[in-house]
Amino acid sequence: MNAPATSPTPTAPGGLPLLGHGLQLARNPLPFITSLRDHGPVVRIRIGPTPAYVVTDPALTRKVLVTDAAHYAKGGKIIDALRVFFGDGLATIADGDAHLRNRRLMQPMFNKAHIADRGDAMIEQVASAVGAWPEGQPRDVYEDMNEVTLGAFLVALFGADLPEHLAGEFTALMPDIMEGTIRQTILPPWVTRLPLPANRAHAQRVARLRALIDQAIDHRTRRAAGPPSGAAAAADAGCPHAAAAGEQRTGLFDTLLTAEDPLTRQQLQDEAITLLTGAIETTGTTLAWTLYEITRHPGIEQRLREELATVCADRPLAYEDLEHLPYARRVLQEAIRKYGPAWLVTRTATRDLDLGGHLVPEGADVVWSPYLHQHDPAVFSDPGAFDPDRWTTGDTAATRGSFLAFGDGRRKCIGENFAWAELQIILATVLRTWPSFRLTSRAPRPQAVVTVKPDRMTMRFHRQPAPAPRSTDDPARITTGPEPGPDTEPSPSTG
Numbered sequence: 221m222n223a224p225a226t227s228p229t230p231t232a233p234g235g236l237p238l239l240g241h242g243l244q245l246a247r248n249p250l251p252f253i254t255s256l257r258d259h260g261p262v263v264r265i266r267i268g269p270t271p272a273y274v275v276t277d278p279a280l281t282r283k284v285l286v287t288d289a290a291h292y293a294k295g296g297k298i299i300d301a302l303r304v305f306f307g308d309g310l311a312t313i314a315d316g317d318a319h320l321r322n323r324r325l326m327q328p329m330f331n332k333a334h335i336a337d338r339g340d341a342m343i344e345q346v347a348s349a350v351g352a353w354p355e356g357q358p359r360d361v362y363e364d365m366n367e368v369t370l371g372a373f374l375v376a377l378f379g380a381d382l383p384e385h386l387a388g389e390f391t392a393l394m395p396d397i398m399e400g401t402i403r404q405t406i407l408p409p410w411v412t413r414l415p416l417p418a419n420r421a422h423a424q425r426v427a428r429l430r431a432l433i434d435q436a437i438d439h440r441t442r443r444a445a446g447p448p449s450g451a452a453a454a455a456d457a458g459c460p461h462a463a464a465a466g467e468q469r470t471g472l473f474d475t476l477l478t479a480e481d482p483l484t485r486q487q488l489q490d491e492a493i494t495l496l497t498g499a500i501e502t503t504g505t506t507l508a509w510t511l512y513e514i515t516r517h518p519g520i521e522q523r524l525r526e527e528l529a530t531v532c533a534d535r536p537l538a539y540e541d542l543e544h545l546p547y548a549r550r551v552l553q554e555a556i557r558k559y560g561p562a563w564l565v566t567r568t569a570t571r572d573l574d575l576g577g578h579l580v581p582e583g584a585d586v587v588w589s590p591y592l593h594q595h596d597p598a599v600f601s602d603p604g605a606f607d608p609d610r611w612t613t614g615d616t617a618a619t620r621g622s623f624l625a626f627g628d629g630r631r632k633c634i635g636e637n638f639a640w641a642e643l644q645i646i647l648a649t650v651l652r653t654w655p656s657f658r659l660t661s662r663a664p665r666p667q668a669v670v671t672v673k674p675d676r677m678t679m680r681f682h683r684q685p686a687p688a689p690r691s692t693d694d695p696a697r698i699t700t701g702p703e704p705g706p707d708t709e710p711s712p713s714t715g
């Protein structure tokens with residue numbers, strides 16, 4: 221890091237006088253960001269008048285996130301915009317003691333044992349939501365996946381006994397909150413401060429979300445302080461399942477509520493709102509793309525169904541089954557690789573820095589993109605193809621270093637274990653509940669906003685199995701049919 225910066229930093233072509241590369245980022249974000257690799261390991265772009273430095277070499281991204289992380293502070297325009305509404309939750313709080321303390325406090329919420337304790341309650345919740353879809357009607361899969369993800373997350377966070385009206389209101393509110401949040405991060409900050417109806421509506425919805433979180437916290441606090449629950453009473457009566465039943469009634473959030481050095485109510489709200497927004501769209505988007513790829517690859521679908529049938533036979537899915545579903549995990553990992561889902565993340569240089577021989581001036585935004593690294597043809601051959609088996613044969617140091625979907629270093633995703641559990645539960649449940657499903661809309665186009673989401677994706681779900689896949693299908697790797705990969709079919713806009 222201390223070697224003198226000697227290499228001139230190339231500027232990406234096509235910048236306009238006032239807008240810089242803003243138009244390319246808005247119109248063709250994914251092709252634009254991946255094209256930067258051709259210009260060098262560090263490439264300067266301009267967003268309006270402001271320069272930003274995009275890192276295209278995974279080894280340098282590791283420097284930014286891990287080895288030199290102290291000089292690349294969490295920050296940038298997107299984080300500033302999020303902080304206005306979400307306060308100092310774990311994802312937006314500045315680097316430093318408060319972040320470390322809160323991270324330490326929250327880490328136990330997401331350890332494997334805690335997640336496993338909520339596993340069966342999540343499975344129950346997901347099975348009831350997915351089983352309630354009417355057969356044969358076109359459904360917006362992106363919306364569905366976000367809703368199912370939210371339902372499972374609420375059960376995990378606040379316990380299986382969260383009053384129905386609260387769960388319902390969360391579900392109704394979150395899509396608008398996410399949309400408003402995206403708008404806030406895209407628009408210039410001064411526009412988001414104007415007394416416009418859309419700004420006021422967003423502020424009101426966030427206030428309502430905080431009130432709902434307050435009610436959920438009050439509910440948990442009352443449960444913790446109240447008379448013995450059904451589980452405790454059962455334990456008194458010697459019921460062997462009492463401990464497990466008790467776990468299902470508590471939520472991951474109880475870890476924060478009962479901490480020795482507890483957070484204030486405002487901090488608890490900030491953390492809950494951060495978790496809700498961080499957990500849903502990332503996981504929901506991944507699931508929507510996974511289902512889409514399954515509809516395009518009958519061989520992959522067949523292997524998934526066979527694996528599930530071998531593990532579960534005719535009994536319902538159980539949490540312990542998840543570790544016996546390695547093919548499902550590879551399919552999900554490939555969806556995460558191919559579609560981001562976080563495609564652009566920023567840091568701010570705390571002083572003049574040397575990054576691989578390039579000068580990054582103090583205060584400049586440094587951009588890294590999991591999507592860019594995960595589409596590097598030198599590491600992932602034919603990166604636009606959907607090939608779950610690349611994870612069987614190609615799990616090398618290079619692929620591990622370039623698979624950065626969950627970040628790295630001290631700001632790495634705290635919810636990664638949880639995300640894997642939730643992804644596997646929901647995918648397995650959809651497959652078990654619906655013996656066949658088919659895309660009814662045209663091939664979706666990826667839109668890079670906060671995540672890489674589909675512009676439109678509807679499917680019909682059927683209780684009858686589809687006819688067996690054609691014998692020409694190669695279950696190991698099928699790349700026939702139109703490839704609407706982000707690199708070949710760019711999104712029309714970010715907004």
Ligand code: HEM
Binds near residue numbers: 560626
């Ligand atoms: C497929 C699913 C997910 C993906 C791809 C994902 C991706 C990421 C990435 C890339 C970061 C690092 C951002 C940075 O370096 O600035 C991050 C941080 C974070 N994620 Fe996730 N995430 C996922 C699911 C979740 C879930 C389920 C939760 C909560 C249960 C969660 C909560 C968080 C939080 C709180 C942070 C901030 C951590 C910190 O700064 O200390 N994420 N996530």
